[in-house]
Amino acid sequence: MNSVLIHEPSNSNLSAGENNITGMNAHTMSESTVESVEEPMVWEEQGEYFAKPGTETVLVRTKKYLRTRNQKDKKLCTKPIIMKTCGMEIYESDNTFLPLHIIQRPESQFHNIILNDNDPNHFWVAINLVLSSMKCASCTFFLYDKSDVPEDDYGKFEELWDAFINGTDEYRNSKFKLYPKINGGSWLLRKMVPNVPTILGQKVPITYHRGENYLELDILCDKNRIAYGAIKMAYSASTTLIVDLNYILQVDDEEELPEIVFAGVSLVYIDLTTGTKIESPTEDID
16 A cells, blocks of 8 residues: 555445544545545544554643643643544655655645635644654644634634744744653663653754645654664564554643643554655645
8 A cells, every 4th residue: 555545435344324534545545535535534443554542641731731841730631633534645765865844745635625726614634644764654644623612612722823834933843742652662761751731843854844834844753862772673563553643732831821732643564664755845835
C-alpha cells in the first residue's frame, strides 16, 4: 500500500445503519470513492494502519494545576476529540529534498478535497511527521467542523484555536503539544518515549503552512539527539507497534480552560517503507 485514505465504505461486520472506516490504496480509487469523502467521517473501528487513539491516559491541565503547578492536580481527559481524523498518507523522497507541504502536492488524495472545500465551517489540519534521516513522512489529515462542536462544552477553545492558526510561529511553538503513548515494542523504546506531554516546537523544528482553509505542520521529528535514537529504533520496529498520538493546545491561564485533545491518531503496525515516491520538491510544483 502506498498511501491510505480514510473514507466511508460498507462493512459486513457492522449492524445495519452503522459506519466503519478503513484504508484504501490511493492509486486504485475511483472518482466516486473520492466524492464519497466530501463529508468526511471519523472511523468507528480500526482500519489498516490507523485507528482512533485512546485518550483515557491523557492528563490535561486544570484550574488547580495552573495555580499549584503540581502534576497531581492534572486530570484525565474526558471530553471527546474535537476534530475528525480523515486519513493518512505515507511519502518517500530522495536524498536532495524532504516530503513537505503535502496539501499542495497533487499526489495527495486530499489536495483537491481541501483546496476545493468552500464550507465556511470547515478548517483542515495536516500534521506531517517527517523523518529527515530516512527521507520519509506520514501525514495525517484532520477536519475541524465548527458546526459540529458544542460551544458550551469546549469553553474558550475557539478563541485559542484562532490565535494559534493566525499567530506567529513563536506563539504556535509555545502551544502545540504532543501526548504520545507507545503500545508494544521493547522496554527500552517505551523508556525513551515516555507517556508525557511535550511542547514539540521547543524540541524539534516545525514549519507551518497557512492556507485559506488549512494549516499544515511539517515536523522534523528526528532533528533532536534523543528523539533521533528513539525514532531510529521505532522505524525498524514500526510494523510491530501501536502508537497513540494525541495533540493538544497548551493552556497557560485559567481563561483558556478547558485543556482538551483537539486531534489524534493511532498508528497501527505502520510500514513506512511503503510510501508514495515523490520526484521533486513541493516548491517546484507549478
